[in-house]
Amino acid sequence: MGIADMSVSDLYDELRPRAFAITYQMLGSVSEAEDVVQEAFLRMHQTLQRGEPIASPRAYIATLATRLAIDQLRSARVRREHYVGEWLPEPLVTDPTPAEHAETADSLSLAFLVLLENLSPHQRAAFLLREVFDYPYTEVAEIIGTDVDSTRHLVARARNHVQKHRPRYHATRRQREELAQRFFAASEQGDLSALEELLAQDVALHVDGGGNVPALGQSVNGREHVARTLLARIAAFARLGVRIRLTEVNGQPGAMAYDTQDLLVEVMGLGIADGRIQTIHAIVNPDKLRHLDQVSDLGARLLAERRSGGNP
Secondary structure (H helix, E strand, O other): OOHHHOOHHHHHHHHHHHHHHHHHHHHOOHHHHHHHHHHHHHHHHHHHHOOOOOOOHHHHHHHHHHHHHHHHHHHHHHHHOOOOOOOOOOOOEOOOOHHHHHHHHHHOOHHHHHHHOOOOHHHHHHHHHHHHOOOOHHHHHHHHOOOHHHHHHHHHHHHHHHHHHOOOOOOOHHHHHHHHHHHHHHHHHOOHHHHHHHEEEEEEEEEEOOOOOOOOOOOEEOHHHHHHHHHHHHHHHHHOOOEEEEEEEOOEEEEEEEOOOOOEEEEEEEEEEOOEEEEEEEEOOHHHOOOOOOEOOHHHHHHHHHHHOOOO
């Protein structure tokens, strides 16, 4: 079926998944990625209405989405400079097939998306298109609007940065799931020694509250410190009737926390490598959870109580 025989709706259904995947991994924001994808398809629709030919809708949408995402990322980073506390990506609750899991587990992980924040917008685009989505260098160059040699240089610099800081996830899906089950069981049981046994020596805990709910001001690092902080958080949740449901977050084991009204409080993703938990990313900022479910006001109420009581 050629483009002349396809409706815009057909094209949207076919091309949207890849366009969203690119823009989400560029921006780390579900809402911003969806806006970029909508704008890309609107522009394609307007081009078709003007009777202008589009030889390859797939390449056309990939180019539009990537270039719009580059522009969006520049402005987003200016806003993130004033973000309260640590900025983390908006989580995706994923449920891939086993075949998809091998492809997405690393490139979707919260730890990986945070690592990409250190790349320039063009480096990030070139790296994702080449290394994650397997576009040839010639196509990557056309999409981001540069020459092949410059594209190779962008990818090489980005690859060096990623390889230097990124742990390799040498574990099967079952091994990850079993480790996550043990982690959450030890947390809920308050078993400090069992929890420490599952954590890497240099494990890091990151919490994103965005200033809207109580959260850590900065990351917590080190096995003992992280374990004690986690147990205190889980115990506080338990006293408030919050329940933990295990799920998959950005291609990695994780959990969603719900209050007594079955409203979403938190999403947590685990980064696992070498048989230990290396990173823990917890998103409690309600603005970053609304795309997943109805969100609890528990955190906002706790923050209001803390402020009214004169606590920082």
